[in-house]
Amino acid sequence: MTDPLVIFDLLLALAIVALAVAALSVRDLYAMIVVFVIFGLLSALAWVRLSAPDVALAEAAIGTGVTGALLLKTLHHLRFASGQRSVSMTPTIPVPTGVMLANAAFCGLITLGLAVAFLGAPSAGPGFDTLVAESMPASGVDHPVTGVLLNFRAYDTLMEVVVLLAAVVAVWQIERGLSDAPAPEMGEVWQGFARLALPAIVVVGTYLLWVGAEAPGGAFQGGAVLAAVGLLLLLTRAYVPQPHHRGIARGAFVLGTGVFALVALLVAGGGRVAFEYPLDHAKTLILLIEGMVTISIAVTLAALFHGREPVALRMEDRHDT
């Protein structure tokens, strides 16, 4: 007997592929972003169907929410820079053929690597489920995904946090000062919504972080939700980044990576392997790392949305204050 949900799954898979094709083929950048966001939401649904709610949460919060906001912000900037309402896919300055070929080669290599990994993986094997389940008592947490991410494979997670740090460092190197594009005027209803939503988002983000020890959730999902607080504050202009806040921001950027690496080094210093947390303190250490990483992720994503280092400009250079 066929599971009726198979039909739903097939439709979902078809819709995801169709949306991916549409996102690549549509010529208007705004339409492209909208299609991309819908693509992300359906991907999150697909992860739910694959019984991976952790990945679904991350996809919905980071892959769709924050990335969509970043893309829309970029489009706002492009529209202002080009002076046109609809920005076309075709770049005004032609891309050098060498760059295009290099990009094509890298994309091809990634696809090839994925294909090799997929074909090389043992099909229908037991996977690591039993191994993880057996080791769970040693991890200090009750949720297998958190156990794997923060304990068994903590090194990979540390590298992911470093990638975010590298991204914000690069953005601050490239873009400084104040945005030329005027902030969109959103009206009073939106301000009221922000006042209502802000405290709720703080609670939801913290809840996602806390619940990560025993249920789907964790630092990346909680951090992305908390980053939404930063986005709301920046959009309502309740918070305007000031040059003298850079020290605090830099501290928040490196906090997660720093605490993560420090814990690993201290554990390693006690005659253990790095990330081999002592069992009595495993949960405390994991929560400490996750808490600090959440702060870093939230501040970093909000800073990426702001998209520039706030530096003091000479008064006559100021476009908007």
Add this chain to the structure above:
Amino acid sequence: MLELFAATLITLGTVFFIAGTVGLLRFPDIYCRLHALTKADGLGLALVALGVALLAATPGAALRIALIWFFIAVSSATCGHLIARHARLAEGGRHD
């Protein structure tokens, strides 16, 4: 009995979603489309949430569904307002 009632509510909610989608596709301009979408989705979501909450195992889960409904309702109303406001300003119409 409870399951039947919940299924009826969810089905009714889905009908509203379909009506909203048809309205989005068929109505002539952005304001009519927004009208169809926000009204239908608001009621549709409320019915689906009520149906799912009836099936929820614990009061905590039901409370979470209620919270999710509340925030989606508020944000979709705000989104509708923002889109309509933006469309009006883009038309160069009156400022409200």
